[in-house]
Amino acid sequence: MGATDKGDDPIVESKPNDQGPDLTLRALEERIRQQEILAELGVTALQGASFDELLTATVRLTAQGLRAEFCKVLEHIPSENRFLVRAGVGWNPGIIGVASVGADLASPAGFALRTGKPVISNHLENEDRFRTPEILQQHGVRRAMNVILQGDGKPFGVLEVDSRSKNEFVEHDLAFLQGAANILGMAIERERYERRLKAALERDEVLLKEVNHRVKNSLAIVASMLRLQARDVGDGELIEHLNEASRRVAAVGRAHDQLFQGSDVERRDIGKYIEAVCKDLDESVAHCEVHTDVDEGIEIPTDRAISSALIVNELIANAAKYAYPNQSGGKISIRVSRSGENDFAISVRDEGAGLPANFDLGKAKGLGMRIISAFAQQLNATIVVHPQNPGTEFVVFIPLDALPAS
Incomplete structure (x- = not known):
């Protein structure tokens, strides 16, 4: 078995009849269904689904489009050089959000992440390019396909589809998987942008509250100084005017303080x-x-x-x-x-x-x-x-x- 490493060509097992003859009617219908799924996924993203909802929809629809039993989103954890199974479909309980796989070049997902090249492996039991992750062995997976998940200038991880069947993934399947990954990648970019924006707004809110606190304190000091001044004068009318001025300054301070209790x-x-x-x-x-x-x-x-x-x-x-x-x-x-x-x-x-x-x-x-x-x-x-x-x-x-x- 060999692998190509030119440009962005996928890493695919060499097979005598990889592409085969012209697509049959059934295969054509399958491609049409895949395009419909990509459209459905795009609409879900545009409708403002939460990030976790979009992850779940992506793995579910991708598995359907490729008639595969399993699909998962692997989030890269750089500090551990591993992937966390962030979302998935078909896996046993206790896998999603808990299980992890290696992110080194010896794993299919790790190779896809490091090189940016998609990986197709149709015979994991005979694979000599990569080791088969334990999670795939436990679930009897025989073939797998990986594409990188980009997002906001740096990779988020990998989108992987897996199957127990003896059928083979082909380049048309890879195009579908990459399309799903591209849609999810845009959502990842949006989610990161919204997270940074939220952090910036929270910093601004802290600064605004600090400024408000200082304004309130400054007005309270002015009101106190007016009251103290009123105590030191002997003119009753002036005392009343100073006390009225103190009351009004304090009222402005209280109104200002109440104003910034909310978020808007x-x-x-x-x-x-x-x-x-x-x-x-x-x-x-x-x-x-x-x-x-x-x-x-x-x-x-x-x-x-x-x-x-x-x-x-x-x-x-x-x-x-x-x-x-x-x-x-x-x-x-x-x-x-x-x-x-x-x-x-x-x-x-x-x-x-x-x-x-x-x-x-x-x-x-x-x-x-x-x-x-x-x-x-x-x-x-x-x-x-x-x-x-x-x-x-x-x-x-x-x-x-x-x-x-x-």
Whole structure:
């Protein structure tokens, strides 16, 4: 027996009538079936099957296409110079994911990996080019065919089909096997790329969380410095202004911290976000009961979520400060809901003293109301004030997305 080593020609046992006469009708039908199988395998890959699902489909369909009892994917483990049976069909229990074979040149799979050349061996019992792996001996395999599995610039391993029958693998079978390996190789490349991308995203997420943590700490330090400054001044009005500034800086820090609790940094479920912000209010509203009722699934860009949350924070602070001035506590209700196809609404209601009869939102001079108006203008939002009995309700109607630039 001999072997060819020119170019990428396969290593095949020499046989007097290797190709034989013209293909019979049965053989032609078999080739057509093999092409259908390759198409089916390609569709499976394109439909986004997981890597393990595609491995399983490959070995199953390849065995069918070659009318063989066995097929397996051998994953190369460089540190051990061996192949792990990563997936397979027809093998006894305890083989897949456990058994391994040598990856040296003396094994058919090892030769295919090292040289990049396919290997056909139709008579393993008489084979003098390679040793027959023990796993094949145990299963009574008489013939085998191997092709390399490429992927992302370096070999993943080998795709091998094995059979107990006395029939022979021919070059047409090799073309089919190589086609299956090529499809699987593209999936291997995609899987490795996705794994690297996931690792990069995880690194970016760690960095983002670190930056977020530092921003939060920096804002907390600023708020603390303002509170300390308030203690050292003798002017009551200035003390109040400094404490208000400290509260607002701390509110920004809390809103920022809640913003980066999720994985999507570009969009935010505004209902869940407002609910989280309301659970993290400072001690200035501790005497009030804050209740939330939100519709989930209303997603808006992150920058709009921040401004919306800060409007809510200011409305809650105003309600706690002015609606219940002489009471030990009171109820503040927050509602987030859809408002038509392109807007959502945030309602902040108290059951307190109510607004002055001559209250005009557009002419309000308090810093809190001016901040609310500024954020509303930024969001192209509309604020409606509803006097209640008792209390007051502010409703902010906000577009889901920013209007396109004119």
